[in-house]
Amino acid sequence: MTYYSKKAIVSGISSIAVFIFFYLDVMEKTASLSVGSFASLKQWGMFFIYLLLAEIAVKIIVMIIFNMINTMITRESEPTIVDERDQLIELKAVRNFCFTFAAGFFLAMSALALNQPMNVMFLILAFSFITAGTILEASYVFYYEREA
Amino acid sequence: MTKNHVHNSIRKLRFLHDEMTQQQLAEKVGVTRQTIVAIEKEKYSPSLEVAFLIARVFGLPLEEVFSFDTNNKENEGENNEK
Numbered sequence: 001m002t003y004y005s006k007k008a009i010v011s012g013i014s015s016i017a018v019f020i021f022f023y024l025d026v027m028e029k030t031a032s033l034s035v036g037s038f039a040s041l042k043q044w045g046m047f048f049i050y051l052l053l054a055e056i057a058v059k060i061i062v063m064i065i066f067n068m069i070n071t072m073i074t075r076e077s078e079p080t081i082v083d084e085r086d087q088l089i090e091l092k093a094v095r096n097f098c099f100t101f102a103a104g105f106f107l108a109m110s111a112l113a114l115n116q117p118m119n120v121m122f123l124i125l126a127f128s129f130i131t132a133g134t135i136l137e138a139s140y141v142f143y144y145e146r147e148a
Numbered sequence: 149m150t151k152n153h154v155h156n157s158i159r160k161l162r163f164l165h166d167e168m169t170q171q172q173l174a175e176k177v178g179v180t181r182q183t184i185v186a187i188e189k190e191k192y193s194p195s196l197e198v199a200f201l202i203a204r205v206f207g208l209p210l211e212e213v214f215s216f217d218t219n220n221k222e223n224e225g226e227n228n229e230k
Contacts, residue, residue: 002182083179084195085186144182146191 003079004086005144007066012137014062015055019130022051036118044122051129093139097132104128153217154193158184161206161213177201 026047033040071077108124162168170188174181179198186192187202194202203213 079180081178081180083183084198085183085192086180 002144003070003076004089005141006070007063008137008140008144010062010066011059012134014058015133015137016130018054018058019051019126019133022047022054023126030119041118044119047122047126051126089140089143092143093136096139097136100132100135101128104132155190155215155217156187156213158188158202158213161208165206173202173205176205 026043029043030040033043067078104124105128107128108121111120111124112118158173162170162173170184171181174184177184177198178201183192183194183198187194187198199210199214203210206213
């Protein structure tokens with residue numbers, strides 16, 4: 001398995017863990033609030049902001065730890081060259097991420113158009129965010145392993 | 149999935165050049181070893197620039213390192229017409 005495949009798996013797992021943590025937290029906080037109230041919307045807004053910030057912070061820490069452990073075990077350091085194939089794989093993975101997130105966004109807006117509660121829209125947005133993130137990492141693994 | 153029609157003789161050429169390793173070739177071309185592996189296995193077709201750089205490492209013209217499988221392409225075209 002290539003360095004980038006392992007990195008994508010670790011990154012994907014950390015993203016899912018962070019999402020579960022914040023998702024359970026927002027579910028707990030919004031459970032006592034009335035659906036569509038300002039307080040409920042505020043909680044969802046805070047959920048997305050904290051989720052994004054935590055994702056970035058956790059990813060940086062996890063990648064530092066991953067690089068250390070990977071170097072110790074395999075004696076292989078992070079590749080310094082990013083060549084055309086790496087860039088092509090990144091483009092394809094980001095394309096898949098964008099398609100998935102766009103589909104989720106469309107679904108969330110459809111829920112609003114079909115008179116669903118606001119919480120449903122945020123739920124769909126949250127799940128499309130994590131699904132798109134997982135597809136991004138899975139795409140890296142798929143493309144690197146298929147052509148390895 | 150589209151089939152790769154670009155073939156190469158990099159494995160043979162590496163062997164003939166003092167059994168050059170994939171890592172050595174990768175360093176000379178300026179790509180990662182994984183990219184050389186993918187090109188050698190014909191799972192990835194390199195850009196024209198990388199193809200020329202590989203050919204230059206072996207001191208050969210491009211067409212002696214890479215070839216295009218025109219027969220299969222023509223057969224596919226005939227099958228599609230049928």
